[in-house]
Amino acid sequence: MTARAVSLRLSSLRLSSLPLSSLGVVAALLCLWQAVTVSGLVSHVFLPSPVAAAQALADGLTRGNLGPLTLATIERMTYGWLLACLIGVALGALVGVSATLRAWLMPTLEVLRPLPASSMVPVFIGLFGFTPKMVLAVIAFGSLWPVLLATIHGFASIEPRLVEVGQALRLSRASFIWKIGLPNALPDALAGMRLALTVSLILAIVGEMLTSQQGLGRAILFAARSFHSADLFAGVMLLGLIGLCGNALLAAVERSALSWQDFR
Numbered sequence: 001m002t003a004r005a006v007s008l009r010l011s012s013l014r015l016s017s018l019p020l021s022s023l024g025v026v027a028a029l030l031c032l033w034q035a036v037t038v039s040g041l042v043s044h045v046f047l048p049s050p051v052a053a054a055q056a057l058a059d060g061l062t063r064g065n066l067g068p069l070t071l072a073t074i075e076r077m078t079y080g081w082l083l084a085c086l087i088g089v090a091l092g093a094l095v096g097v098s099a100t101l102r103a104w105l106m107p108t109l110e111v112l113r114p115l116p117a118s119s120m121v122p123v124f125i126g127l128f129g130f131t132p133k134m135v136l137a138v139i140a141f142g143s144l145w146p147v148l149l150a151t152i153h154g155f156a157s158i159e160p161r162l163v164e165v166g167q168a169l170r171l172s173r174a175s176f177i178w179k180i181g182l183p184n185a186l187p188d189a190l191a192g193m194r195l196a197l198t199v200s201l202i203l204a205i206v207g208e209m210l211t212s213q214q215g216l217g218r219a220i221l222f223a224a225r226s227f228h229s230a231d232l233f234a235g236v237m238l239l240g241l242i243g244l245c246g247n248a249l250l251a252a253v254e255r256s257a258l259s260w261q262d263f264r
Contacts, residue, residue, distance in 0.1 A: 048230040057234035066219070070238060073204055073215040076132070077242075080139025081200040085193055087140070088147030093177050096155020096185065106152075113149070117142030117203055121210060135207030142203045143196040150192030154185025190254045197246050205239065 030050050036042055037049040048056075060066030095101045095109075117138055124141075128134040158181060166176040208217025216235050223231035 044229070045227055046229055048233055052230045053233035053237060056230035057237055060231065060234055066216075066234070066238065069214060069216050069219050070242070072213075073201075073208065073217065074242060076135060076207070076213070076215060077139065077197075077200045077204040080136050080204065081143055081193075081197055083136070083140040084143035084196055084200065085147050088144050088192065088196070089151050089189055092148045092151025092189070093155055093181060093185070096152040097158075097173065097177060097181055102152070102156065109148070113145050117199075118206065121207075130211045132211075132213060135204065135211055135213055138207050139200050139203045143200040146192040146195035146199065147189065148192070150188040150195075151185055154188030155181050158184045187258060190250070190257065194247060194250045194254070197250060198243060201239065201243055201246070 033047075033050050037044065037047055044052075057066070095105055120141055121134075121138055124134045124137045128137060155177075162180050162184070166180050171179065204215065205217035205220070207213065208215035209221045212218055216239060220232055220235040220239075223229075223235060
């Protein structure tokens, strides 16, 4: 067996052990959580046991309304994320391939980028009121920046020789973006989309809490106000599962879309 084969074998063994290691970390955290609740360091009013939280989660999904609330949050998050991705990729492509547009727009984008999405909530409330449109606008605004900036970077870092090839072939701006620019920027854009998905989930929850829209955010807020700690932690656990599943789904899409690359 060659040294390269041994190295690949060891790498595959390490990758196969990652899920077990992750489960070990989760089990350790659950044991620590259980130990804190048993010791009485924190009142059960504020910190339920893992078993109580899991039971509340199961009851909410089977006999309560956690299922419809979860779907409402996922729908709101997905719409805002898709809107941010559409605007981010389209605007990022235009800005990324044009040095003139970058010179004009990047200062403005750098001024807007550090603004927290929460600071724009009063602006969007004034524009749309306490409506689902307001929540959608907040989600799209906050999720836009990872996609936009990553796409600009991907298009701006095109190999100069590829630009010369496009010029030699007399490609139009749209053809150059589609045939040369997009494949080059796709890894950066997909990475930005994965970051934006997490942001969209956070903002969807914040928007539901502020506007009392149907969703997990309002359910968590009501559980906290009524001191139903098991229901509160059940909602938090469900949010974690949504984020985990969403990230795994986008990672699978990214591997499929970039299968032409050499993943190591």
